[in-house]
Amino acid sequence: MFGWLFKKAKPSKSLPTVQFDSSQVTDEIEEKLLADLKAIPEIKAADFDRIYDAAHTAISRGRDAAHLSNALLTIDGVTKKRAGAIAIHILNRSTVRMNCNRQQSLGITHGKWRFSNAPCADAEMTALHKSLDGRKFKLDEGVVVKGRRIWPGSEEGCRCTHSSIIPGLKE
Numbered sequence: 001m002f003g004w005l006f007k008k009a010k011p012s013k014s015l016p017t018v019q020f021d022s023s024q025v026t027d028e029i030e031e032k033l034l035a036d037l038k039a040i041p042e043i044k045a046a047d048f049d050r051i052y053d054a055a056h057t058a059i060s061r062g063r064d065a066a067h068l069s070n071a072l073l074t075i076d077g078v079t080k081k082r083a084g085a086i087a088i089h090i091l092n093r094s095t096v097r098m099n100c101n102r103q104q105s106l107g108i109t110h111g112k113w114r115f116s117n118a119p120c121a122d123a124e125m126t127a128l129h130k131s132l133d134g135r136k137f138k139l140d141e142g143v144v145v146k147g148r149r150i151w152p153g154s155e156e157g158c159r160c161t162h163s164s165i166i167p168g169l170k171e
């Protein structure tokens with residue numbers, strides 16, 4: 001009777017289910033998520049709790065950008081493009097932190113900056129991040145640029161990643 005329903009609910013081939021361990025969303029990740037959301041000018045006090053909940057859910061589901069983007073779209077004046085950009089930015093920052101935490105729990109202390117060869121947010125960021133390609137950094141400290149700590153992928157529009165430096169393994 002409900003055969004058509006099951007057919008419809010079949011997961012699409014292009015979107016594999018992401019296995020995500022939500023215990024990665026620690027108190028530290030939550031605190032930093034709060035701070036990240038407070039830094040977004042479009043999110044006013046009246047919307048804050050709702051957006052925080054949506055962001056937390058999006059992260060706990062393993063990067064559900066659409067969920068967070070839809071919540072952001074309900075804020076007056078936020079366009080679809082901007083909602084998407086904020087969602088990706090917020091999720092990227094949490095992902096970078098969780099990746100670093102996971103690597104540290106495996107005894108990995110350092111990473112190496114990898115420029116993706118695609119431009120980051122603008123010409124200035126791209127030039128800077130290109131110059132950081134190959135730079136070794138402590139996972140818990142990041143790289144200090146102009147007095148600010150940054151990590152590959154932590155800034156809005158950054159496409160950089162990092163590779164972990166495995167202790168004892170010759171590079």
Ligand SMILES: [Zn+2]
Binds near residue numbers: 120129157158160
């Ligand atoms: Zn970058």
